[in-house]
Amino acid sequence: MGQVESSGEQEDAKGHALVSKTAKILVVGGGGTIGSSTALHLARRGYTDIRILDVFQIPSGNSAGNDLNKVAGSGRDGVWGQIGQASWEAWKNDPVFCPHCHPTGRIDVASGPDRKADELYAKYQAMLAEGRGDEFEWLDNEEEIVRRAPHLHGAHIQGWKGLWVRESGWVAARDALDSVGHECRRLGVKTAFGSAGTFKSLLLGTDGKTCTGVKATDDTEWPADLVVLAAGAWSPILVDLEGQCVSKCWVFAHIQLSTEEAQHFKGIPTMYHHELGFFIEPQASTGLLKLCNEFPGYTRMAKCHPFGLNRETVLSVPRSHAQHPNDTMPDEALDEIKRLVKICLPHLVGRPLINQSMCWCTDTPDANWLLCEHPRFPKLILATGDSGHSFNTLPVAGGEVVDMIEGKLSEERRQLWRWRPGYGDPKGTGRPGPAPKDLAHVLGWNHDSPR
Numbered sequence: 001m002g003q004v005e006s007s008g009e010q011e012d013a014k015g016h017a018l019v020s021k022t023a024k025i026l027v028v029g030g031g032g033t034i035g036s037s038t039a040l041h042l043a044r045r046g047y048t049d050i051r052i053l054d055v056f057q058i059p060s061g062n063s064a065g066n067d068l069n070k071v072a073g074s075g076r077d078g079v080w081g082q083i084g085q086a087s088w089e090a091w092k093n094d095p096v097f098c099p100h101c102h103p104t105g106r107i108d109v110a111s112g113p114d115r116k117a118d119e120l121y122a123k124y125q126a127m128l129a130e131g132r133g134d135e136f137e138w139l140d141n142e143e144e145i146v147r148r149a150p151h152l153h154g155a156h157i158q159g160w161k162g163l164w165v166r167e168s169g170w171v172a173a174r175d176a177l178d179s180v181g182h183e184c185r186r187l188g189v190k191t192a193f194g195s196a197g198t199f200k201s202l203l204l205g206t207d208g209k210t211c212t213g214v215k216a217t218d219d220t221e222w223p224a225d226l227v228v229l230a231a232g233a234w235s236p237i238l239v240d241l242e243g244q245c246v247s248k249c250w251v252f253a254h255i256q257l258s259t260e261e262a263q264h265f266k267g268i269p270t271m272y273h274h275e276l277g278f279f280i281e282p283q284a285s286t287g288l289l290k291l292c293n294e295f296p297g298y299t300r301m302a303k304c305h306p307f308g309l310n311r312e313t314v315l316s317v318p319r320s321h322a323q324h325p326n327d328t329m330p331d332e333a334l335d336e337i338k339r340l341v342k343i344c345l346p347h348l349v350g351r352p353l354i355n356q357s358m359c360w361c362t363d364t365p366d367a368n369w370l371l372c373e374h375p376r377f378p379k380l381i382l383a384t385g386d387s388g389h390s391f392n393t394l395p396v397a398g399g400e401v402v403d404m405i406e407g408k409l410s411e412e413r414r415q416l417w418r419w420r421p422g423y424g425d426p427k428g429t430g431r432p433g434p435a436p437k438d439l440a441h442v443l444g445w446n447h448d449s450p451r
């Protein structure tokens with residue numbers, strides 16, 4: 001099996017590379033999803049002096065990608081459809097990723113008949129028009145859904161409709177990140193973790209603006225010709241992004257299945273419901289079934305001082321479970337997960353929700369990446385704005401970053417990923433539905449008292 005290159009050479013690619021292949025490059029957040037992918041693609045394209053900086057070793061305990069599994073696969077249209085397809089090909093064929101890919105298919109469902117079901121049907125029609133009809137099947141009723149997802153027999157899914165997506169399934173997220181870490185090390189990527197790897201500020205050149213490296217929290221100074229900031233939900237609190245990213249958290253939990261129960265779920269398609277949430281085949285070695293609900297997410301508004309802003313400000317500041325394991329979860333988020341179980345897996349009602357955790361993403365108002373050079377700090381590349389749908393892109397996201405560095409992004413993509421303060425949904429969510437609540441205003445979330 002060959003290595004799958006990124007979206008790579010695009011048709012109307014133009015521009016020049018920002019640095020040479022021997023340049024000193026730092027990837028801040030390289031223990032996470034987009035950062036580790038960036039380090040991997042840089043190394044694969046022949047860059048020789050790459051160093052990852054992160055709070056934790058890959059897979060970083062703070063990474064939104066550091067859990068059992070994630071939904072992956074194609075199924076969208078436009079640029080994100082192209083990225084999804086390229087990612088899925090790499091998940092299936094690239095030796096770094098394919099051991100962690102489970103092409104079980106996915107059902108993408110709505111309670112319908114409603115607007116969401118209509119949207120799914122319109123999507124199905126669009127895929128037919130694109131000649132991709134063999135990848136999708138319309139599921140018009142409960143029987144057709146259960147035929148594709150037999151484990152939903154007995155679930156309360158009367159009236160549901162949706163899509164069967166063949167080129168999809170799930171990926172073992174933490175294992176895949178670990179695999180990228182091994183490959184980076186094999187290719188000579190250097191690392192620094194802990195306080196020496198934790199970003200504190202940028203270093204600037206004599207012009208007072210060109211980025212010349214990073215200062216870590218232990219005051220280590222890391223000089224560089226180019227710095228990539230891929231710090232996920234932490235990006236907007238580390239460097240001033242002028243309000244383009246809002247960080248939010250989501251809650252997930254697990255049910256411990258017995259060996260027999262886990263066997264019953266073996267090979268099930270991923271189930272994604274646009275309001276209730278999703279679940280994935282349990283982990284074979286442990287029988288853990290991960291459940292995640294889908295809602296606007298929560299902010300945690302707090303004072304912070306991003307580099308490049310000359311005053312303190314209030315932004316949504318992530319607080320990771322890895323660093324604060326005694327934090328409790330909002331009651332309403334756990335209730336939503338219980339609702340998912342009650343409707344889809346009624347035989348598991350009442351089972352303890354274990355390994356409850358929060359994971360943090362950062363949304364742009366139009367749900368597109370923020371992938372460009374910072375206009376105030378030349379040689380600082382922003383690779384963030386994951387908008388909650390970027391784990392799927394682990395195999396190719398870094399290729400997109402390197403395309404940007406090498407001036408190879410198509411005009412369309414340069415426009416999508418550009419610096420764009422004030423652009424997009426004014427409620428700043430990039431998602432349908434209501435604006436997110438703040439953790440301070442929901443019951444059950446407590447960061448002071450141990451559980």
Ligand SMILES: Cc1cc2nc3c(=O)[nH]c(=O)nc-3n(C[C@H](O)[C@H](O)[C@H](O)COP(=O)(O)OP(=O)(O)OC[C@H]3O[C@@H](n4cnc5c(N)ncnc54)[C@H](O)[C@@H]3O)c2cc1C
Nearest residue numbers: 029032033034060062063064071199231232359390391392
């Ligand atoms: C509950 C949940 C379920 C999800 N499910 C899916 C799914 O099914 N499919 C999918 O495609 N996506 C899913 N996502 C979204 C996906 O996980 C994220 O979009 C993606 O992982 C974000 O990648 P990132 O590289 O931007 O950030 P991360 O992977 O979070 O990486 C950020 C990195 O920055 C590091 N960092 C932070 N601060 C500093 C600092 N000061 N110095 C140095 N390093 C620092 C962190 O340690 C971390 O390693 C889900 C997200 C959540 C929350």
